Amino acid sequence: FxxxxxxxxxxxxxxxxMQRTMLASPWNxxxxxxxxxxxxxxxxxxxxxxxxxxxxxxSQSFLPIGxxxxxxxxxxxxxxxFVDRSSKSCSPRIYNDFACIExxxxxxxxxKECKKEQRIIVQVDEEGAASKAYSVVNAMLRKxxxxxxxxxxxxxIKLEDPEDGNLIDLDEAKQRSLKPWFGNSxxxxxxxxxxxxxxxNLFLESL
Numbered sequence: 001f002x003x004x005x006x007x008x009x010x011x012x013x014x015x016x017x018m019q020r021t022m023l024a025s026p027w028n029x030x031x032x033x034x035x036x037x038x039x040x041x042x043x044x045x046x047x048x049x050x051x052x053x054x055x056x057x058x059s060q061s062f063l064p065i066g067x068x069x070x071x072x073x074x075x076x077x078x079x080x081x082f083v084d085r086s087s088k089s090c091s092p093r094i095y096n097d098f099a100c101i102e103x104x105x106x107x108x109x110x111x112k113e114c115k116k117e118q119r120i121i122v123q124v125d126e127e128g129a130a131s132k133a134y135s136v137v138n139a140m141l142r143k144x145x146x147x148x149x150x151x152x153x154x155x156x157i158k159l160e161d162p163e164d165g166n167l168i169d170l171d172e173a174k175q176r177s178l179k180p181w182f183g184n185s186x187x188x189x190x191x192x193x194x195x196x197x198x199x200x201n202l203f204l205e206s207l
Contacts, residue, residue: 020200022070022144025077029091036076038069038094045098049110051123052180054134055158055167056141059118067141068113068120070148072099074140075111078204079103109133127162127180134159134181136207142195143203 015035018024027034058067076092082104093100097113110123124133138157145153158167159181168178177183195203 019073019077022073022148022200023066025073026080027076028080036073036094038072038096038099039066041094041096043095045095045112049100049112049123051110051125052127052130052162053160053167054122054130054137054181055160056120056122056137057118057156057158058120058154060156061154063113063115063118063120064149064153067144067149067153068097068111070144071120071137071140072101072111074144074204075099075101075103075109075137078136078207081204103133103136107132109137111137130180131182139195139203139207143200146196147200 015024018035018037019026023039024035024037027036072094076094076099079092079101092102097115099111101109101111103109107129108125109129110121112121112123114121120137122133122137124130134157141153141155145151157170159170159173159178160166161168161178162180168176172178173181198206
């Protein structure tokens with residue numbers, strides 16, 4: 001597509017710029033050099049996904065167009081680096097408003113943009129992966145906020161209590177050491193601390 005639009009000129013430069021601005025990510029899941037550009041997708045996903053949920057709520061400000069697509073790019077770029085590409089099952093399923101990504105071996109993550117509610121929902125099948133999923137998505141949002149949005153994004157976080165399905169504010173969840181989000185050996189704050197002033201590739205490797 002890019003070769004056609006640009007007549008074969010400056011394509012590598014364009015791809016580099018798009019990756020740095022999180023508009024494109026490598027898509028090397030079938031041993032071919034390809035790139036994903038989520039903003040070009042127009043297919044929607046309307047099937048409910050079961051799993052434990054984390055809500056990134058932008059409703060007190062707004063969720064700009066392109067934030068979800070950039071988040072998908074970061075998740076896919078990390079997946080390309082760390083998931084065994086010999087397994088066809090690891091290839092992500094990407095829609096305009098939904099992504100199913102094997103973020104790394106053993107961590108299947110679902111991302112859903114709810115435009116009307118101005119929020120992004122993160123879900124995982126296994127409770128043991130919940131803390132990691134929350135941590136990396138929060139770090140990725142911080143990264144794109146610093147690098148692309150000029151720190152203008154504002155959001156709150158709610159975490160599902162697996163006991164009753166209620167959504168708990170982040171601060172309360174921390175105070176309660178709400179499992180499986182907190183109270184484990186993983187320190188979720190360490191992952192988010194390195195989002196600012198770090199090269200994008202180094203950031204992805206640090207997750």
